[in-house]
Amino acid sequence: MPEPTLLPGPPPHDRHAAPLGALTSTGDGAVRARGLTKAYPAGKGGTPFVAVDGIDFDVRPAEAFGFLGPNGAGKSSTMRMIGCVTPPTDGTMHVLGMDAVRDGRRIRARIGSVPQDDLLDQELTVRENLLIYGRYFGMTKAAISRRTGELLDFARLADRADAPVRALSGGMRRRLTIARALINSPDLVLLDEPTTGLDPQARHLLWERLYELKRNGVTLILTTHYMDEAERLCDRLAVMDHGRVVTAGSPRALIDTHVTREVLELFVDPAAGERVADAAEAIAQRVEVLPDRVLCYVDDGERALARAHERGLGAHGALVRCATLEDVFLALTGRSLVE
Amino acid sequence: MDVSISGVRAASYYALLRYRRVWRGTVVISVANPALFLTGLGFGLGKLVDHRHSHYLAGASYIAFLAPGLLAAAMMQTAYIESAGPVHNAARSGGAYRVATATPVTPAEVFLAQLSFVAFRVATSATAFALVAWAFRAVPIAGVLPLILAATLTGLAFGAPIAAWAVTMEHPATINAGFRFVIMPMYMFCGTFFAVSQLPGWLQAIVRVTPLYHGVTLCRAASTGHAGPLATIAHLGYLAALVGIGALAGTRSFRRVLTA
Secondary structure, three states: OOOOOOOOOOOHHHHHHHHHHHHHHHHOEEEEEEEEEEEEEEOOOOOOOOEEEEEEEEOOOOEEEEOOOOOOOOHHHHHHHHHHOOOOOOEEEEEEEEEOOOOHHHHHOOEEEOOOOOOOOOOEEEEHHHHHHHHHHHOOOHHHHHHHHHHHHHHOOHHHHHHHHHHHOOOHHHHHHHHHHHHOOOEEEEEEEOOOOOOOOHHHHHHHHHHHHHHOEEEEEEOOOHHHHHHHOOEEEEEEOOOEEEEOOHHHHHHHHHOOOOOEEEOHHHHHHHHHHHHOOOOOEEEEEEOOEEEEEEHHHHHOOOHHHHHHOOOOOEEEOOOOHHHHHHHHHHOOOOO | OOHHHHHHHOOHHHHHHHOOHHHHHHHHHHHHHHHHHHHHHHHHHHHHHHHHHHHHHOOOOOHHHHHHHHHHHHHHHHHHHHHHHHHHHHHOOOHHHHHHHOOOOHHHHHHHHHHHHHHHHHHHHHHHHHHHHHOOOOOHHHHHHHHHHHHHHHHHHHHHHHHHHHOOOOOHHHHHHHHHHHHHHHHHHHOOOOOHHOHHHHHHHHHOOOOOHHHHHHHHHHHHOOOOHHHHHHHHHHHHHHHHHHHHHHHHHHHHHHOO
């Protein structure tokens, strides 16, 4: 059976008269933010809270752009501003060449949104959920019906079209949420933690679908806590912490800039961690102590391992691996739990 | 205000699609409730009241006095039930309003769609109630249409401000408290079951500023056709003003909460 493909959808409005390539005519790309700020007023007895603190970023058309950061870093607030759901407190933002404050309705008409918690109506069927969403975009029933067939094939839910949403698995609901976000043939899709809570098979299937969207020229902006997901899906990333962009670039560039090429992991008894770390300072550019191991950030892991043996560092096991985005993330945002 | 008819229609479509699943039950309730109340209170209790020829009824039978008041009070309750809990739930972080406002639909359109749905529910319930009351000979045929219109206005006078408030509500327990401490006292004291003039003077003064008093009095006047034009205008104006204030407050509170 051939793989289902997402055919370019029919334009629900004349807003689609401008092709994706026309975005560049504004010089703004898919999204352009300058000094973007979101502050929330003080609640009862509380203090004002700045969720996003004057950030700048650009997202190019047809690229996959990710926001990484610990909880409370400002990712979701940023996504809500890009989606024109909440206005910025300060700064400017252009989405698809339009002003996010002035043209919110027109921008939302060209965006697909995949919220973190699905927001599907559990009582309605799969088909009815798509029907409702299509109506929000002013689509006719006939247009929604045509599009629904394509989207259910794309999401591999064609055999569940008339099942109530409450009967679907978590992975199916997530795929339905993505299908729903595509009902209006959006130029830009916002995905807030798209695979959180899914099993590995469901994640891989979702990634496949997202790759396909990207291949079809759809711009993807996503937040995720999974570093492997960010590395696989994103062309470029912005790491956020405390409402600011700490760094941005391609996954490879971030690894090259912020951590060494390789990491030597020395497995140690918990009591010996600090002693081994002190000794490892001589063979590594940076050392980090974890409860059961010492991480040595090095450019040549094998050579560092040999030197560790020569010096008798006292590890009962060792592993050399390439540095990952997770190393970058933890180096930049720390290991302390934020809730 | 960023409102388009197509946006309101799109947002209303969702409420109607959901209602399509439960409409049979609501029709049964809309017919059975007035039938039970008018049988029990109108014929049962009414026999006792009519026997005493109370001057407070101004020559009318108790069932003819009760039916319009009961209808106004029922529309208040319908408006509360359709506007408080559903709006609170839909506005929460996982609620249906969050889905709609990520699309071209604006918060003001979501609010107006909610109000339209309440108008639909109140109007259809009022129609069922008025027809049952007519079948019980509690309302003359000429009074049925004016009664439906007056009752719908009464329901909207509650529905608009309640929705405006419910979207800002933080705790669902507030809904029960509102029903217990605001709706029920109005139901009991605003002229539904007896003439307000029977109450002590100080309580009459309080009752006369409540929306249900104006709804009950307007419905009673619409049903019997006995009403001074000035009094009718005053009741209409009061209720219409409440709809207007509620609509204004609702468009603002929905925008404030859904774009926060």
